[in-house]
Amino acid sequence: MYQIGKLASLTGVQPMTIRYYEKIGLLDKPERQENGYRYYGDLDLEKLNFIRHCREHGFALDEIKILLELKESPTANCDVVDALLESHVQKLEEQLASLASLKKQLVSLRQKCRVHGSIAHCGIMMGLMNRSLCPCGERHGAPAPPPGGESAPPKAPSRVRDRRKKAPQSA
Amino acid sequence: MYQIGKLASLTGVQPMTIRYYEKIGLLDKPERQENGYRYYGDLDLEKLNFIRHCREHGFALDEIKILLELKESPTANCDVVDALLESHVQKLEEQLASLASLKKQLVSLRQKCRVHGSIAHCGIMMGLMNRSLCPCGERHGAPAPPPGGESAPPKAPSRVRDRRKKAPQSA
DNA sequence: CCTTGACCTTAAAGCTACTCGAAGGTTTAT
DNA sequence: ATAAACCTTCGAGTAGCTTTAAGGTCAAGG
Numbered sequence: 001m002y003q004i005g006k007l008a009s010l011t012g013v014q015p016m017t018i019r020y021y022e023k024i025g026l027l028d029k030p031e032r033q034e035n036g037y038r039y040y041g042d043l044d045l046e047k048l049n050f051i052r053h054c055r056e057h058g059f060a061l062d063e064i065k066i067l068l069e070l071k072e073s074p075t076a077n078c079d080v081v082d083a084l085l086e087s088h089v090q091k092l093e094e095q096l097a098s099l100a101s102l103k104k105q106l107v108s109l110r111q112k113c114r115v116h117g118s119i120a121h122c123g124i125m126m127g128l129m130n131r132s133l134c135p136c137g138e139r140h141g142a143p144a145p146p147p148g149g150e151s152a153p154p155k156a157p158s159r160v161r162d163r164r165k166k167a168p169q170s171a
Numbered sequence: 172m173y174q175i176g177k178l179a180s181l182t183g184v185q186p187m188t189i190r191y192y193e194k195i196g197l198l199d200k201p202e203r204q205e206n207g208y209r210y211y212g213d214l215d216l217e218k219l220n221f222i223r224h225c226r227e228h229g230f231a232l233d234e235i236k237i238l239l240e241l242k243e244s245p246t247a248n249c250d251v252v253d254a255l256l257e258s259h260v261q262k263l264e265e266q267l268a269s270l271a272s273l274k275k276q277l278v279s280l281r282q283k284c285r286v287h288g289s290i291a292h293c294g295i296m297m298g299l300m301n302r303s304l305c306p307c308g309e310r311h312g313a314p315a316p317p318p319g320g321e322s323a324p325p326k327a328p329s330r331v332r333d334r335r336k337k338a339p340q341s342a
Numbered sequence: 343c344c345t346t347g348a349c350c351t352t353a354a355a356g357c358t359a360c361t362c363g364a365a366g367g368t369t370t371a372t
Numbered sequence: 373a374t375a376a377a378c379c380t381t382c383g384a385g386t387a388g389c390t391t392t393a394a395g396g397t398c399a400a401g402g
Contacts, residue, residue, distance in 0.1 A: 005349065015350085020389060035397055037350055046300070053299050057280070058273055061388070067299070074291030078284060081295050085281045092274040096267065102229055103263040109228070110256045113249060120245030124252050128224050128238070129217070176378065186379085191360060206368060208379055232359070344402085351396065360386090367380070372373100 003033075007040045011048045018048065026051060026065060058088060174204075178211045182219045189219065197222060197236060229259060 004015045013021075019038075021027040027047065031039045050071070054064045063084060070076055112123025119125055175186045184192075190209075192198040198218065202210045221242070225235045234255060241247055283294025290296055 003350075014390090016391085017389065019351095024388090033350095035350080037397085050300055055388095057277060057299070067296075070290050071296060071300075074289060076290045077287065078290045078293035078295065079287050081290070081293055082281065082284050082287065085277055085284075085295060089274060089277050089281065092270055092277065096270050096274065099263055099267050099270070103260060103267065106228060106256055106260050106263065110253065110260065113253050113256075117249065118245060119241050119247045119249045119252070122249035122252055124249065124256060125238075125242060128228070129221055129242075174379075185361085187361065188359085190380095195359090204379095206379075208368085226359090346401085347399095349396105349398075352394090354392085356391070357389090358387100362385075363383090365381090367378100369376100369378070371376080 002040045002045070004038045004040070007045060007048065010045060011052055013048060013052055021048075021051065021061075024061065026061060026068070058092070059084075173211045173216070175209045175211070178216060178219065181216060182223055184219055184223055192219075192222065195232065197232060197239070229263070230255075 002010065004018055007013075008015045008018060018027065022029060027044065030041075030044060033039050047068070050068070051064055054067060055061075059067065067081065067084070070078075070081060109124055109127045112127055173181065175189055178184075179186045179189060189198065193200060198215065201212075201215060204210050218239070221239070222235055225238060226232075230238065238252065238255070241249075241252060280295055280298045283298055
């Protein structure tokens with residue numbers, strides 16, 4: 001039987017995140033000690049580990065919810081699981097392709113600034129200003145498209161910053 | 172001189188997004204017509220295009236803010252720009268590696284379920300339960316992942332609503 | 343006994359980069 | 373006259389946490 005900090009150190013999931021999972025209904029509400037502290041058992045440990053592994057494999061929380069429900073009904077057919085995985089692999093492939101192309105562009109853009117001088121003459125800035133390297137075809141600044149069909153250019157692969165830094169649990 | 176909708180169609184950036192950029196101070200507040208409508212000029216067009224190209228190259232909004240400031244002082248040295256790009260390429264490489272490894276794991280996980288039967292015997296579920304395929308080394312129960320560079324699992328794109336756009340990936 | 347520090351509690355706000363909705367004003371076309 | 377297509381504002385929602393604020397509990401040390 002563990003307190004939240006212990007569970008955290010056993011799974012590598014921060015206490016805050018554990019509470020968050022409880023809040024959104026991914027983890028059951030645990031028993032409480034007299035002082036109000038959460039009190040976990042081995043089943044919780046197992047479940048949290050499952051969740052963690054799923055996250056590590058890139059599943060979204062609502063997908064994990066489904067997986068957890070499936071896990072509770074072991075007689076069900078596992079086609080669903082397989083389908084979930086397949087669609088995941090596909091998404092990953094798309095992401096990989098998109099990132100690879102982005103990287104290619106950036107590297108090529110970087111080549112443009114081999115002489116380090118003023119911004120005014122920096123090839124990189126030039127590249128960012130006009131659409132020479134733009135991945136979206138090349139009809140920028142074209143007159144608005146005919147009324148009916150709206151042309152939506154592909155959006156940028158947005159990058160999210162990764163501002164997590166420490167894992168402060170005690171041993 | 173354009174209204175917001177015109178600017179939007181010229182740049183491929185939605186009016187809502189333009190207003191958002193204004194709100195966070197990325198774009199200057201434009202003049203207003205008598206009726207209160209925003210009124211843009213060619214400088215705004217150029218700036219918004221710059222922003223758009225930057226986003227397409229994966230820069231975050233606060234980085235773009237920096238780039239825009241640099242753009243205003245053309246005599247500055249462009250080393251900063253180059254450094255920004257370099258760190259970007261590096262991040263991309265990390266993301267690529269992490270995604271590739273993730274994909275490998277998923278594919279391997281999928282192999283485990285060649286016989287489609289009950290969840291109870293599904294190799295995928297097994298794989299998710301114990302850490303056989305876990306990408307994080309195998310010291311679970313050890314004090315959480317290292318602070319520095321770790322691979323945050325990519326979030327699955329929300330499939331709630333789908334408005335043609337590349338799914339933002341995170342790392 | 344008192345304090346320090348490590349633990350635990352809660353609710354609420356913040357992060358990114360938008361996106362949507364409500365509730366309304368204006369302009370143009372029929 | 374009325375509808376369609378623009379425009380306005382503000383606030384809230386998205387994912388998956390993280391941070392903050394404000395405090396309660398508990399064991400050890402002085």
